[in-house]
Structures are given as structure tokens and as C-alpha cells.
Amino acid sequence: MTDIWAGLDELSGSLADLYRDLHQHPELSLQEYRTARLVADALRPLGFEVTEQVGGTGVVGLLRNGDGPVVMLRADFDALPVLEETGLPYASSTRAAGPDGGTVPVMHACGHDMHAACLVGAATLLSRAPDTWSGTLLVVFQPAEELARGARDMVADGLFTRFPAPSIVLGQHVGPLPAGVIGHASGPVMAASDTAKVVLYGRGGHGSRPEAAIDPVLMAANVVTRLQGIVAREVPPAETAVVTVGRLQAGTKENVIPGTAELGINVRSYTPAVRALVRAAIERIVNAEATASAAPRPPDITWASGAPVLVSDPAATEATVAAFNGHFGAGRLMPMPLITASEDVGVFGEAAGAPTVFWFWGGLDTETVLGALAEGRIDSLPSNHSGAFAPVIEPTLSTGVQALTLAARTWLGAGR
Incomplete structure (x- = not known):
């Protein structure tokens, strides 16, 4: 042979x-x-x-x-x-x-x-x-x-x-x-890897008159901070998950409040239960922040197919x-x-x-x-x-x- x-x-x-x-x-x-x-x-x-x-x-x-x-x-x-x-x-x-x-x-x-x-x-x-x-x-x-x-x-x-x-x-x-x-x-x-693209809607205006605008940058900043609580406070300690905001884009000039802000969010998990929990928590937090900020319209949340x-x-x-x-x-x-x-x-x-x-x-x-x-x-x-x-x-x-x-x-x- x-x-x-x-x-x-x-x-x-x-x-x-x-x-x-x-x-x-x-x-x-x-x-x-x-x-x-x-x-x-x-x-x-x-x-x-x-x-x-x-x-x-x-x-x-x-x-x-x-x-x-x-x-x-x-x-x-x-x-x-x-x-x-x-x-x-x-x-x-x-x-x-x-x-x-x-x-x-x-x-x-x-x-x-x-x-x-x-x-x-x-x-x-x-x-x-x-x-x-x-x-x-x-x-x-x-x-x-x-x-x-x-x-x-x-x-x-x-x-x-x-x-x-x-x-x-x-x-x-x-x-x-x-x-x-x-x-x-x-x-x-x-x-497993999942990716979400989030668009938050505000109302643009002059930076000198924030009361006349709804600031999506502040909205996005609050979302980023709140998302970090998912793994720390919602995922059981014996389980593993990672939530990363790898992209935050908003505005074109320092004295202009933009009309929108975009987030790119990535999730890593090992079980279907944790995967579903984290995805649901992200959607809940994003929607709740938009409501709390009096956003003129609900956010867009688009999930991309990830790796299992x-x-x-x-x-x-x-x-x-x-x-x-x-x-x-x-x-x-x-x-x-x-x-x-x-x-x-x-x-x-x-x-x-x-x-x-x-x-x-x-x-x-x-x-x-x-x-x-x-x-x-x-x-x-x-x-x-x-x-x-x-x-x-x-x-x-x-x-x-x-x-x-x-x-x-x-x-x-x-x-x-």
C-alpha cells in the first residue's frame, strides 16, 4: 500500500x-x-x-x-x-x-x-x-x-x-x-455571532438651541451605556455572552445636532436561550431609550444573519x-x-x-x-x-x- x-x-x-x-x-x-x-x-x-x-x-x-x-x-x-x-x-x-x-x-x-x-x-x-x-x-x-x-x-x-x-x-x-x-x-x-444595525431618530437643530431639537447623539450614548448592563445584570453568571458596540456614527459638524444616529452592535453567545435573551434585551433597551427621549419615530433595528x-x-x-x-x-x-x-x-x-x-x-x-x-x-x-x-x-x-x-x-x- x-x-x-x-x-x-x-x-x-x-x-x-x-x-x-x-x-x-x-x-x-x-x-x-x-x-x-x-x-x-x-x-x-x-x-x-x-x-x-x-x-x-x-x-x-x-x-x-x-x-x-x-x-x-x-x-x-x-x-x-x-x-x-x-x-x-x-x-x-x-x-x-x-x-x-x-x-x-x-x-x-x-x-x-x-x-x-x-x-x-x-x-x-x-x-x-x-x-x-x-x-x-x-x-x-x-x-x-x-x-x-x-x-x-x-x-x-x-x-x-x-x-x-x-x-x-x-x-x-x-x-x-x-x-x-x-x-x-x-x-x-x-x-454564535449576531449583528444589529440600529438607526435612532431625533430632530436636528442648532447646537445653541438644544431645546428645539431631539438629540440622537445623547440617545445613542445612553443606549451604549445601558447595553453594557445586559451581560452584567441579565445573563446568568454561569453563562457567557459578549455585547459590543463597534460602530457609533452621527453628525457632520460640532455645532449641528443631527437628525439620526447609527449603532453597529455585535453579540456573541453559546446557547439559544442566551442568544434570544440578549437579542430581546437589546431591542427592549433601544426602543425604551427612544421612547424616553421622545423620539419622533421608533428606531430601526435590523439583524444580519450571523454564524451559529x-x-x-x-x-x-x-x-x-x-x-x-x-x-x-x-x-x-x-x-x-x-x-x-x-x-x-x-x-x-x-x-x-x-x-x-x-x-x-x-x-x-x-x-x-x-x-x-x-x-x-x-x-x-x-x-x-x-x-x-x-x-x-x-x-x-x-x-x-x-x-x-x-x-x-x-x-x-x-x-x-
């Missing part, structure tokens, strides 16, 4: 080149045209049936290898409007049109370039060793994860009707752990982590706490009616991490969404490729 790891060292060089290319040429969510072309071109010579433009810029690869289960491997590949500060020779200098029409810097500050390169690597190893497994391999390169909509867009575009529905969904995320370390958790691992709670199926996670333990050894595995960031990969498992297994792996230089821990400055380490975050290429790349390959082999049928 073929050694599935044969040629990994040689493959790592070309994957590193792909990673550096993706890192140097990042593309914002819904604009990932070049990235999609690169990964599609990498899959075709491997024998995959490749379909582009699924759910926008998504790429789907299908490799059939006899009877057996359908196993899905997923990677996201969009970048962020972040200015790169790494100083790397392959750092991004890309600028692009942002969602508001202005020009913004673009960077792979969340490691999605590493995700895509690792999935190409796993697809390559599995395609080269067809006698080691049987079934159907479904590889999905997802756009717009940073908008928490790419997975829904692909499902809405017929991902599981145009292609075989998987019996399991597997994914991973690089983060600020020591490179080569696998982080795992079972059950809820990442929070990411649940790593306990039984499937146990089997996958056991495979990791057998290959990497217990010394390279570590349990993870609950993470209040969010991921939309769970949408795929929900839509397919299949379990999801999701894990993390490290991308920071090990000595740097250990030094920061020893000196009590762990918060100084660059993390996802930071302009200073860029995984070291090795052993990050090889570890990510091996983890995806091992996970796929755990769930595909036995080889010939």
Missing part, C-alpha cells in the same frame, strides 16, 4: 510558494477571484472535478474513489481590511475597494491563506494515494468567512444538491499557539483527536477553552445534517511563545486579525496538511 506521507517534504516547498503568493496577494471577502483561480488550477491536475463560482467565488473539488462515505474538508480564503505590519519579504501591499467604496489596505491577518494552502496539500496527498482510502472526497474553498455569509451563500447555491452531501464536515483554524501544536475541544467551541454556535461533535471529535494523538503524539495536543470568536463552518454541518469536527493549530514560533509565557507577556503575542499576525511557514504548513489528511483518512473507507 502506498505511503500516504511519501513526498510530503518535496510537496512542502511548492505549498510554501503557494502560501507566500496568497499572502502577498490577499483579496477581501466576495472579491477572491485570483485566489479562487489559483486553488482551482492546483486541484485540476490532481484528478478532481472542479467547479468554480459556487456561492460567488467558492471553489468545490470532488474526487471519487470507489464506494464509501463522502468526507468534506473545508478551508476559507478571504482576507481582511488590515494594514500589514509584519515586515516579511512577502508582506502584502495590496489596497482594494472596501464595502463603503473607499480604498483600504488588505492583509491575510487571520491565516486563511495558510488554510487554503494546507487544504491544497491534503488534497494532493490523498489524490496520490488512492489505494489508502475509498469513498468520495469533497474539498470546499469558501469565500467571505469574515462576513459570516460565505457558507450560507454556498449552501444556497446548491452545494449539497449539486454535489454529494457529506457524512462529516472537517475544518481547522490556525492561531496564536506554538507552531506544530494541535488545539482541540468538544461540544461548543466557538460562539460552532459545535465540534463529541463522538466524532474523540475519534479524530485519537488519530491526531497516534500520529503527532500527546505532547503536541492541547485542550482549548471556549472561544468567543465565531466561525461559519458550522453552517455546512447543519445544512448537510452531518457532524462537524473543528480544531485549531499553532502558527507562532515556539521559542517566542514560551518566552512570552515565561515573562508574563502573553498578550504581546500577535493574534488573528492583527497586522502583525503571520504564521511561520514551518512547521505550521506541514502540521496543517497532516492534520487535514489524518482527519479525512479517519472517516473515509479503508483502502484496497
Whole structure:
């Protein structure tokens, strides 16, 4: 039987080149045209049936290898409007049109370039060793994860009707752990994310005559303050939630009371009950403040579709982590706490009616991490969404490729 790891060292060089290319040429969510072309071109010579433009810029690869289960491997590949500060020779200098029409810097500050390169690597190893497994391999390169909509867009575009529905969904995320370390958790691992856009209506006027106006800025300030009481006083202490007002916009001039104020509110939660409680509390507070301020009309509250709670199926996670333990050894595995960031990969498992297994792996230089821990400055380490975050290429790349390959082999049928 073929050694599935044969040629990994040689493959790592070309994957590193792909990673550096993706890192140097990042593309914002819904604009990932070049990235999609690169990964599609990498899959075709491997024998995959490749379909582009699924759910926008998504790429789907299908490799059939006899009877057996359908196993899905997923990677996201969009970048962020972040200015790169790494100083790397392959750092991004890309600028692009942002969602508001202005020009913004673009960077792979969340490691999605590493995700895509690792999935190409796993697809390559599995395609080269067809006698080691049987079934159907479904590889999905997802756009717009940073908008928490790419997975829904692909499902809405017929991902599981145009292609075989998987019996399991597997994914991973690089983060600020020591490179080569696998982080795992079972059950809820990442929070649900909901976003609300709120428009408060006042009555504009001259700043010198506030009695003739209804000030939406004061209204918005009171809402922001009052919202902080939801987690402190309404969510049970044993539960977890986060309420963030990330945007407050009002007015154009210091001596003009504007007619409206806008808030952008983000919520993180882990259970349907807390999610519903927090959303209802936000609406109650916003409406009550508008009433208390004698607003001329009720506020507009618009909820955007967010990411669901990411649940790593306990039984499937146990089997996958056991495979990791057998290959990497217990010394390279570590349990993870609950993470209040969010991921939309769970949408795929929900839509397919299949379990999801999701894990993390490290991308920071090990000595740097250990030094920061020893000196009590762990918060100084660059993390996802930071302009200073860029995984070291090795052993990050090889570890990510091996983890995806091992996970796929755990769930595909036995080889010939």
C-alpha cells in the first residue's frame, strides 16, 4: 500500500510558494477571484472535478474513489481590511475597494491563506494515494468567512444538491499557539455571532438651541451605556455572552445636532436561550431609550444573519483527536477553552445534517511563545486579525496538511 506521507517534504516547498503568493496577494471577502483561480488550477491536475463560482467565488473539488462515505474538508480564503505590519519579504501591499467604496489596505491577518494552502496539500496527498482510502472526497474553498455569509451563500447555491452531501464536515483554524501544536475541544467551541444595525431618530437643530431639537447623539450614548448592563445584570453568571458596540456614527459638524444616529452592535453567545435573551434585551433597551427621549419615530433595528454556535461533535471529535494523538503524539495536543470568536463552518454541518469536527493549530514560533509565557507577556503575542499576525511557514504548513489528511483518512473507507 502506498505511503500516504511519501513526498510530503518535496510537496512542502511548492505549498510554501503557494502560501507566500496568497499572502502577498490577499483579496477581501466576495472579491477572491485570483485566489479562487489559483486553488482551482492546483486541484485540476490532481484528478478532481472542479467547479468554480459556487456561492460567488467558492471553489468545490470532488474526487471519487470507489464506494464509501463522502468526507468534506473545508478551508476559507478571504482576507481582511488590515494594514500589514509584519515586515516579511512577502508582506502584502495590496489596497482594494472596501464595502463603503473607499480604498483600504488588505492583509491575510487571520491565516486563511495558510488554510487554503494546507487544504491544497491534503488534497494532493490523498489524490496520490488512492489505494489508502475509498469513498468520495469533497474539498470546499469558501469565500467571505469574515462576513459570516460565505457558507450560507454556498449552501444556497446548491452545494449539497449539486454535489454529494457529506457524512462529516472537517475544518481547522490556525492561531496564536506554538507552531506544530494541535488545539482541540468538544461540544461548543466557538460562539454564535449576531449583528444589529440600529438607526435612532431625533430632530436636528442648532447646537445653541438644544431645546428645539431631539438629540440622537445623547440617545445613542445612553443606549451604549445601558447595553453594557445586559451581560452584567441579565445573563446568568454561569453563562457567557459578549455585547459590543463597534460602530457609533452621527453628525457632520460640532455645532449641528443631527437628525439620526447609527449603532453597529455585535453579540456573541453559546446557547439559544442566551442568544434570544440578549437579542430581546437589546431591542427592549433601544426602543425604551427612544421612547424616553421622545423620539419622533421608533428606531430601526435590523439583524444580519450571523454564524451559529460552532459545535465540534463529541463522538466524532474523540475519534479524530485519537488519530491526531497516534500520529503527532500527546505532547503536541492541547485542550482549548471556549472561544468567543465565531466561525461559519458550522453552517455546512447543519445544512448537510452531518457532524462537524473543528480544531485549531499553532502558527507562532515556539521559542517566542514560551518566552512570552515565561515573562508574563502573553498578550504581546500577535493574534488573528492583527497586522502583525503571520504564521511561520514551518512547521505550521506541514502540521496543517497532516492534520487535514489524518482527519479525512479517519472517516473515509479503508483502502484496497
